[in-house]
Amino acid sequence: MVSSLGNARRIDWVRVALRVYLGAAVAYVLAPLVIVVINSLNSTAYNLFPPPSLTVQWYVHLFHLAQFGSAIRVSLEIAAVTAALALLIGAPAALVLTRHRLRWTDGWRAFLTAPIVIPQIVFGLAMFIFFLRLGLNGTVTSIVLTHLVVALPFVVIVMGAAFLDLDPALEEAAMDLGARIPQVAWRVVFPQVRLPLLAAGAFAFIISFDQLETTLFLVRPGVTTLPVQMFLYMETFQDPTMAALSTLLILAVAAGLVVVDAVFLRRSAGAPGRRDRASPPVARVEEGTG
């Protein structure tokens, strides 16, 4: 171990070890994705590894399949609406649970996060029956509402942790200065949690976009989501076309991250001296500005 006042010429072994570990961990995290990308170029249909040669035929094949265009669009729409709704009702709920001394706070929090525990297939079938009785079978609404239930706990948990970290003194000061509660929430609390809000929204979006077992029972001809279509394709055909589709999704997200990164990097260039925060999963935010 080297003391914090160590000689600049001595090797900081801790730092080296951390770098190596980071490299290994990132390799672990990315490994299956690399396999998927390589497999999407596999010249054999039966996932022979390593591939004897590379080809783009699966990408070509993918573009001839009509069902995925609309499925992607529907999935994106549903995920966006779900994330928006989940933030809209979940963040204020998390704030109330963090701030106010309610009777049985833990119970309410457990109640709101309960949907995490249910097996997806059971929930999917239960919702199928529920919407069948309401006559909403096979509608986008039924899918959005189902996803909302699944995504809400994550928003409550993430925002709950974020609100816990805030200093209540700021809110008390605002209220002492005469601000009413909605104003306090909007002008004092929420500007401090822009980053967690973004993260919670991103989580909710991804969770909705990825739903399979819950949605499998809710789709109808004409209203279907991407995971369901991918699943059906893999049941019918055994070839790397879905690996190609997954690769395209990875590339799309990576491109999106590059754009987001550039935008935020430009925004926070020249930020004041306080130590920057690491930013999962998106960008930094200047400290203290509203």
Place this chain on the structure above:
Amino acid sequence: MMMGRHVRALVRASVAACALLVAASLAAWSDRGAAAADAPVHLTMFVFAAAGHMDVPEAVVRAYMQAHPNVKVDFVESSNAKTFPQQLAAFKTAPDKPFIDIGYYNADTTTKGLVNDMWQPLDASKIPNLKTIDAQFRQPQDTGVEFAYGPFGLIYNKQLVKRPPTSYADMWGNPAFQHKVVLWDYVLEPVMLAALFNGGSGTNIMPGFQMWSQHTDQIATFIHSNQELENALVGGDGTLAFFDLQIATLWAKQGAPIGTAIPKEGAVAWPLFIEVTRGETPAQLAVLDDLINELIAPDTLTKYSAATLYVPTNRRLPLPANVAAAYPPGALKKVINLDWMSLAKNTDGWNQLWDTMIKAKVH
């Protein structure tokens, strides 16, 4: 006097009005007969998702829709396993509004539906082509139609297996396949086969469970999907499985090192059924009768066979060339018909035995 005149006028007017009303109702009612023939009929049709199986039925139904503009059919392509729970749930929730009106199903789903009393007995007098189906394949009370079957047998890794399997007993009894047999989880056919050849029967498959229980070291892994099976065989984690010879042939055509073998005991006939759900309106039933008649017509079945390599139950039809070429001559003479009803009735209990006698011992 004046009153009387008015009353009489009133009575006359009322009688006239009533007569008109009655006449109008009668006219409307009789019109309904004619109008019903053109009244819109909406159907939902299910075909399980497997390469080639949707093409021919969809073409037939679309042609029918063109000829009958008042009929609209939505197609649902999904898996048997996922659709049946939905259908049963819908049946229990709203029996008069079937979730799926007509569907193509495998034996498992069909018999489960039968046991839960979900399928509609068909009227043979309205479906002339039912007579073309061989008598041995006709269903009791024509509850549905068994229109084709696919030979199931053994598939293996051609590169790793030097001597192709010749008997179902290779699965549980041949040491060459130790730790190399891939089993579909909760698919009991290998157990039923072991029972059939070891003193059991369709209803008593305990001898089969005992045989497998003693030879669990034959098992490589349990899989749940076509993709997993192909991965396992191609990758060499397993080298032998009981499976659909048609799909395996497709994989082999794509270059996978997979061979097919019809054991000496005969192929297992994997039947396919068309079923109509209970709760259809008379108008829907009329259209459904028509549709089924077209779907089991000889030329439709021939096309279906060519597209899927499945064998029509209309045995007088000559097999399409590619189907005849797919199976060694005489291989289809002897097929094993498993007791699917017994399987449906006993699934729950047998699944538990699968867990306790086989899976629990494989670690």
Place this chain on the structure above:
Amino acid sequence: MRWLPLAPSVLVVAVLFVYPLLHFLRFSFDTLHEGRLIRGFSFDAYRAFAGEAYYWLNVWTTLKLAAVVTLVCMAVGYPLAYAIWSVRSPRARRWASFAVMSPLVVSVVVRAYGWLVLLGRQGAANYLLQRAGLTHQPIALINNLTGVVIATVHVLLPFMVFPLLAALDRVDVSLKEAAADLGAPRWQVFRAVTWPLTLHGLAAGAQLVFPLALSAYVTPQLLGGGRVLVLSTLIYQTTINVNWPIATVASIVLMLMTVLATLALLQITRRSGRARGLQPR
């Protein structure tokens, strides 16, 4: 009235979760006789579940898997979060977090197939192990608990790293500087300042990872080879086979397990939050 913002969420969960679920759980009192689902009111399914050792094996394996996965996530995730946090360049730090979060955008099924290829007998993992001389035979990394753990940790790691990064961020740098100024070596700064102040991050991560690991379905199904018998795969199988009495009873057991675990973890989080000098909440 201050509880009003809580109401929409509670309403959504009550109407769209509790009600449909209770309606479906009604099937736990039905019976399955010779494949036929019969409406009734009986405790047969409950009795069958309680009395069959096989089901308790499922319960035990579920707990074991979730515990192992959570512990491994903590052990792998904390150093990872620390490593990301200690990267000096903000841009590199951002991209490191992106990398760790990236698997989330790929469907679980696709990732699981990726692991099957990687960990199979002829896969890259075994190839590397043999090249490195660590083993002479391919070792079984799939169709067992090991493979399931590797893949499930992979899926749930972002849920552990994210709260940890947030917690590390919140550590007041001046505390660390003060400790260093007072002569504490770096490891002691970590042990006495950083570690206690980030414990609640570990708890928050566990609070997310443990329930998710309890109900993990895809990875035990695809990588367990039918050998890793957990409640979620049992529930899936019995639901598909329309044995809804058992499926619902097993679901109730799973949900009870998760609720108890969540409540327990919440207690720990709160206690650690108090240690940080924040208002008790």
